[in-house]
Amino acid sequence: MDFLNELNEAQREAVLSVNGPNMIIAGAGSGKTRVITYRLAFIIQQGLADPFELLALTFTNKAAREMRERISKIAGLEAKNIWMGTFHSVFSRILRQEAEKLGYTREFTIYDTDDALSSIKEILRGQNIDDKSFKPKNILNLISNAKNYLIDAEEFESKYVVDTKTEIAARVYKIYTEKCFKANAMDFDDLLIKPIELFTQYPDILHKYQHRFKYIMVDEYQDTNYAQYLITRKLAAVHENICVVGDDAQSIYSFRGATIQNILNFKSDYPDVKVHKLEQNYRSTSNIVHAANSVIAHNEHQLEKRVFTDNETGDKIQLIITENENEEARKVVDSIREQKQVHSFLNRDFAILYRTNMQSRTFEDQLRKAGIAYRIYGGLSFYRRKEIKDMLAYMRLAINPKDDEALKRVINYPVRGIGNTTVNHMIAKAGDLKISFWEVLEQFQKMGFSTQAQKAIAGFVDAIKAFGTEAIREDAHDAASFIAKNSGMLKELHSDESAEGVSRWQNVQELLNALREFTENPENKEPYLHSFMSEIALFTDQDDTDKADSDVVSMMTLHSAKGLEYNSVYIVGVEEGLFPGAMSMNTREDMEEERRLFYVGITRAMKQLTLSYARTRNKFGQFSVNEPSRFIREIKAEFISSPHTNAEGSLLREIQKMNMPMRRPGTRDATPAQTEAFIGDDLSNLATGNRVEHGKFGLGKVLMLEGEGDERKATIAFDAKGEKLLVLKYAKLKIME
DNA sequence: CGCCGGGGGTTCGGA
DNA sequence: ACCCCCGGCG
Numbered sequence: 081m082d083f084l085n086e087l088n089e090a091q092r093e094a095v096l097s098v099n100g101p102n103m104i105i106a107g108a109g110s111g112k113t114r115v116i117t118y119r120l121a122f123i124i125q126q127g128l129a130d131p132f133e134l135l136a137l138t139f140t141n142k143a144a145r146e147m148r149e150r151i152s153k154i155a156g157l158e159a160k161n162i163w164m165g166t167f168h169s170v171f172s173r174i175l176r177q178e179a180e181k182l183g184y185t186r187e188f189t190i191y192d193t194d195d196a197l198s199s200i201k202e203i204l205r206g207q208n209i210d211d212k213s214f215k216p217k218n219i220l221n222l223i224s225n226a227k228n229y230l231i232d233a234e235e236f237e238s239k240y241v242v243d244t245k246t247e248i249a250a251r252v253y254k255i256y257t258e259k260c261f262k263a264n265a266m267d268f269d270d271l272l273i274k275p276i277e278l279f280t281q282y283p284d285i286l287h288k289y290q291h292r293f294k295y296i297m298v299d300e301y302q303d304t305n306y307a308q309y310l311i312t313r314k315l316a317a318v319h320e321n322i323c324v325v326g327d328d329a330q331s332i333y334s335f336r337g338a339t340i341q342n343i344l345n346f347k348s349d350y351p352d353v354k355v356h357k358l359e360q361n362y363r364s365t366s367n368i369v370h371a372a373n374s375v376i377a378h379n380e381h382q383l384e385k386r387v388f389t390d391n392e393t394g395d396k397i398q399l400i401i402t403e404n405e406n407e408e409a410r411k412v413v414d415s416i417r418e419q420k421q422v423h424s425f426l427n428r429d430f431a432i433l434y435r436t437n438m439q440s441r442t443f444e445d446q447l448r449k450a451g452i453a454y455r456i457y458g459g460l461s462f463y464r465r466k467e468i469k470d471m472l473a474y475m476r477l478a479i480n481p482k483d484d485e486a487l488k489r490v491i492n493y494p495v496r497g498i499g500n501t502t503v504n505h506m507i508a509k510a511g512d513l514k515i516s517f518w519e520v521l522e523q524f525q526k527m528g529f530s531t532q533a534q535k536a537i538a539g540f541v542d543a544i545k546a547f548g549t550e551a552i553r554e555d556a557h558d559a560a561s562f563i564a565k566n567s568g569m570l571k572e573l574h575s576d577e578s579a580e581g582v583s584r585w586q587n588v589q590e591l592l593n594a595l596r597e598f599t600e601n602p603e604n605k606e607p608y609l610h611s612f613m614s615e616i617a618l619f620t621d622q623d624d625t626d627k628a629d630s631d632v633v634s635m636m637t638l639h640s641a642k643g644l645e646y647n648s649v650y651i652v653g654v655e656e657g658l659f660p661g662a663m664s665m666n667t668r669e670d671m672e673e674e675r676r677l678f679y680v681g682i683t684r685a686m687k688q689l690t691l692s693y694a695r696t697r698n699k700f701g702q703f704s705v706n707e708p709s710r711f712i713r714e715i716k717a718e719f720i721s722s723p724h725t726n727a728e729g730s731l732l733r734e735i736q737k738m739n740m741p742m743r744r745p746g747t748r749d750a751t752p753a754q755t756e757a758f759i760g761d762d763l764s765n766l767a768t769g770n771r772v773e774h775g776k777f778g779l780g781k782v783l784m785l786e787g788e789g790d791e792r793k794a795t796i797a798f799d800a801k802g803e804k805l806l807v808l809k810y811a812k813l814k815i816m817e
Numbered sequence: 818c819g820c821c822g823g824g825g826g827t828t829c830g831g832a
Numbered sequence: 833a834c835c836c837c838c839g840g841c842g
Contacts, residue, residue, distance in 0.1 A: 139831060168832040192832080212825080268832050303831085335829065436828055438834085458830080492818095499818070618832050639829050661828055677829080700827065701833045 083118055083154060087111075094356040095119045098128060098295065101316075101350035102323040103343070107387040108330065108372070108683035109363025109645070116297060116325060117147055120162065121155040123295055131161035135293040135315070137308075138166055139300045141619060143643065147299075163293070167308055168268060169618045171275045175266070176614060178278055178285060187480045187610055189265040190617035194469075195485035196220055196256075196267045202488075203255050206511050207248075214248050222249040223256065227269040228305045228337040230276065233257050255511075262516045263484040272307040279314055290318040301326030301346075305337035309345060320350070328383045329376050332639060332677045334669070340381070359387050361683075363645055365394025368689050371719040372682040378714050379672045396721035399712070400692035405653075408694040409442035412650050413450050415690060416633065419648055423688070427453055429647035431634040433681050435659040439652065440635055447633060457636035463619070467573060467584040471591055472616065474563045478547035479610050482516040494572040497536040518544075543567065551609040557599040559609045560592055638681045649685035651678070655693045655706035678711045763813060771816040772796060779816070 084092055091111055094104045095118045106112035120136060123129055138144045144165045151159040163170055176186045191199070200216040200223075222245075226236050237250040260267065266274060279286035296316050298304065301324035304312075316322035324346060331340055347353055361369050369389045376382065400415065402408040412432065419425055432443050440456055447454045462468060470493060473486035481487070488507070492498045510520045524537050543566060551559045564570045573585040599607040634646065638659075653659055659678070664670040682689060693708050712720075766772075770782045780798035796813075 141832085166832060172832090190832085193830090215826095271832075332829080333831080336831080438827085441833095495818075497818090637829065640831095658828095663828060673829095698833075 083121070087115070087118065088360055090356060090358050090360070091115050091118075094358065095122055097354050097356065098123055098126075098323075099321055101320060101346070101353040102356065103301075103346060103353050104323065104325040104356045104358065105383060105385060106325055106327050106358040107361060107385060108327065108680070109361040109369075110358035110387070111360075111362055112299075112325060112327075112358060113143075113147065113150065115358065116299060117150040117154065119323070120151055120295075120297065121159070124155045124158060129294040131155075131158050132163070133292060133294040134162045134164075134297075135170070135295070136162055136164040136297045137170060137299065137312070138164070139303055140643075141166060141169070143299060144169075166618065167304075167311075168271045169615070171311070172266075172271050172614070172618060174289070175271065175274055175278070178282075181282055181285070182274060182278060183261065184264055184266070185480075187264070189263065189476050189480045189483040189486065190271070191260065191265045191267040191485060192617060193220075193268070194464075195265075198485055198488065199256060199259055200252060202507060203252050203259070204248075206255075206508065207251065209248060214245060218245070219249050219252050222246065223253045224269050225337060226253065227273055228307050230273055230307060230310065258514060259484065262482065262514065264480050264482045264516075265485070269307075272305075272311060276307065276311055276314070279311075286314060287318075289315055294319050294321060296322045298322070298324045299326075301342060302328050302331035302340060303333045303338040304342050305339060306342070309342040313349060322350075329379075329385070329676055330642065330680050332642065332673060332680060334673055343383070357385055359385060361387050361389040362391070363686055364389065364683060365391050365687060367394045367396055367719050368682060368685050371397055371689070371715045372679055374716040374719065375675065375682065375711060375714045376679045379675055380668070381672060395688060397715065397719055398688070398690040398721050400690060401708075402692065402694050403696060405439075405442050405694045405697045408652060408692050409446040412443065412652060412690070412692055413446040413452065415650075416452065416648075417450065419688060423647070425647055427631045427633045430650070431636070431641065431644070431646040431648075431684065432650045432652060433636060433638050433641050433684065434652050435638060435661060435677075436653075437637060439658075443635060443652070452633055453631060454633040454635055455630075457634060458640045462587070462590075463616070465584075465587060467569075467587050468591055471560075471564060471569060471588055472613075474544075474547065474567050474569070475551075475560060475609060475613055477544050478551040478559065478563060479613050481518045481544055481548065484510070484517045487517045487521075490567070491540060494568040496540060496568075498533060498540065502533045502537075555599045555607045556609045556612045557592065557595040557607075560595045564588060564592060638677050641684050642680050645684055645686055647686050648688035648690070649681070650690045650692060651681045652692045653694070653697075654678075654691045654709040654712055655697070656709055657704070657706055658697070658699075659709055659711070675711065675714075763815070766794065766813070766815065773814040773816055 084095070087095060088111075091114070094102070094115050098119065104112070104115065106115070116136070120134060123134065124131055136144075136147065138147065148159065148162070148164055151162065165173075172190065175182075175184075176188070179186045179188055197216050197220055200220050201211060204211045204214065204216060204219070226232075226240070231240065233250065233254040236246075236253055241247045241250050260270070279289075293315055296312060296319075298308075298312055303326070312322060312324075324343075326343065328340055328343060331338060334340075364372075366389050369387060369391070373387055398415070400408065400411050402411055416430055419430075420427075423429075434440060434443075437458070444454065444456065463472070470490055473483075473489040476483045476486040477490070488503070491503060506520045506524070507517060510517045513520070521537055521541050524534060524541075546566070547559070547563050550562045553559075554562065570585070570588065573581060573588060576582075576584070595612060598604060598612050601607075604611065634644075638651070651659075660671060660674040664674045691712060693706070693712070696703065696705050698704070766782060766785065768782050768785055771779065772782060773779050780796040782794050782796050784795040
């Protein structure tokens with residue numbers, strides 16, 4: 081039990097308290113993952129349970145993978161057998177085993193959000209409902225919310241219809257449920273509520289799993305929804321060895337059904353719950369920890385908790401204040417370059433965090449111009465690209481031809497002469513007869529379409545059947561290659577010689593490579609397409625580890641930054657209306673969630689934290705003037721680097737004053753806004769051999785010039801700081817001689 | 818069937 | 833500013 085010595089007292093108690101209900105409130109950076117992994121390892125090493133009897137639920141694949149690796153290091157290979165994964169992956173595994181009980185086959189398809197939306201659209205169309213006045217996304221949200229609270233279509237109709245929109249949602253909900261069932265498909269919400277259905281209808285199955293899972297752990301408990309709460313409560317009912325881990329201050333997903341209520345429910349369900357608080361932060365400097373505390377203190381609703389640290393004080397938080405979003409990006413990138421020099425940071429030490437995805441563009445432009453490698457997280461992931469979804473649709477059909485959404489997607493791609501009119505007819509028919517699209521296709525002969533369409537359909541049906549046979553007979557890679565070739569997709573993509581077309585073709589090749597790896601991996605005992613497909617729907621971005629250890633600046637939304645840490649963090653666009661967002665200003669609940677999001681952002685930083693805001697910004701093509709975010713004012717002034725920390729509470733006014741142009745050429749800037757202090761000369765006549773002066777690096781000599789226009793760079797040997805390659809567009813240099 | 822242009826909308830987004 | 837969707841036309 082050596083590892084117990086690596087823990088502080090609170091952590092050790094949380095690890096050792098394995099029996100009965102436990103709740104661990106884990107502040108940011110308090111070693112939560114370490115506690116969870118040690119706790120599981122401890123249970124195994126003490127022989128309290130077999131790894132097969134442990135259930136550990138996480139929110140992301142990434143978290144599950146990391147945890148599995150860390151446990152294996154402590155507890156050995158046995159740890160592989162823990163039932164560890166996301167709620168969705170663990171319960172889809174159970175559902176596949178028990179699918180027949182619910183009238184599905186074990187090959188059921190998992191509909192992603194796009195599939196669900198497309199299905200809703202089809203239903204609206206069938207009901208002659210204008211999807212402009214009743215937006216599919218809206219309707220889907222209503223349905224999804226209902227599902228998360230285990231309200232079925234019938235109950236929704238009888239209790240929750242209050243206006244036209246909910247009336248329509250009720251109708252759509254009913255049809256959507258039937259359609260999914262006919263298509264042998266479950267959406268993401270179903271993966272959580274179907275197990276509850278299963279457990280309610282078949283108590284013996286519930287008993288089986290209740291007895292199997294002797295110990296249950298749930299990570300990120302503050303982000304669970306009602307269905308997830310219920311499912312864990314049911315499973316824990318026999319042994320009652322359940323441990324939930326979370327931080328109410330980091331609850332940022334209420335908009336998709338997560339509820340803090342679950343933590344309160346937990347306490348009332350298990351009155352003898354032992355509560356552990358991990359309050360020592362090991363991640364950040366004390367300035368950052370205190371700044372974060374001072375912000376979150378403005379929330380009324382929170383559990384009592386005092387996060388502290390023994391770490392060094394560290395630098396104060398920097399503010400970058402600019403006139404517009406382009407200048408903001410420029411100064412942030414300038415600051416990154418400066419910090420790289422001053423602190424010997426690498427690109428990978430930096431993260432730029434923003435509230436909305438649209439903010440990424442200006443930073444991308446500036447980083448590219450500065451020649452700094454970066455990576456945007458959470459953009460269009462590999463598996464959401466059109467060509468990949470098309471390929472996957474064929475593969476889905478090979479496994480489950482009743483998959484309506486996959487069928488719609490590729491029935492006429494590549495073009496094979498099955499036009500919209502034909503397709504719409506058949507879809508309407510399927511709706512009338514309450515059968516799947518595929519079953520309509522199989523009967524198409526009786527339906528009297530033109531012979532040309534009939535021929536095309538017959539060809540398509542034969543092809544899909546052949547794909548299905550291939551999927552059974554051959555391994556996953558060979559089956560997929562067969563499908564890529566015989567669907568006509570490879571040919572179609574190959575004929576497009578544009579750069580985009582080539583990249584699409586390459587993406588399909590990459591998918592085939594992934595299948596090859598899957599097939600050749602000896603750990604996969606069933607190297608067939610159906611087992612590949614059973615995982616793929618739950619498997620999204622951030623799984624491409626290829627770039628994970630390369631030296632790049634990370635850019636992402638504040639939401640996707642949760643759980644990560646960087647030496648230097650920039651939170652940008654910290655303005656009223658953007659962060660907090662304009663949509664969050666109506667209720668205290670929304671505002672507090674926004675503040676927690678800011679808290680999450682602050683606590684990602686280990687050493688340096690910089691906030692930036694732009695006084696004006698183009699939003700949706702409209703010029704807008706913004707005030708600095710209230711969140712800046714909420715940070716206690718002593719933790720921010722600013723000369724304007726005199727009067728308590730007046731920081732906001734002071735910040736606004738700082739926006740007034742008060743710079744005079746050739747003088748030091750009076751604002752703390754970094755990097756603008758040194759005013760450079762016009763460099764168009766710069767020549768090799770010139771002596772120059774740089775604000776940070778001092779005097780130096782130009783050795784070499786290269787590139788044109790914005791790309792023009794100079795290699796300069798500085799007397800004190802050595803050789804640097806500077807981009808002239810950004811370098812502020814005085815020409816001395 | 819496929820391309821082009823207009824109009825509406827626009828947070829955050831795991832699985 | 834940009835994206836997606838739809839309708840009209842070649």
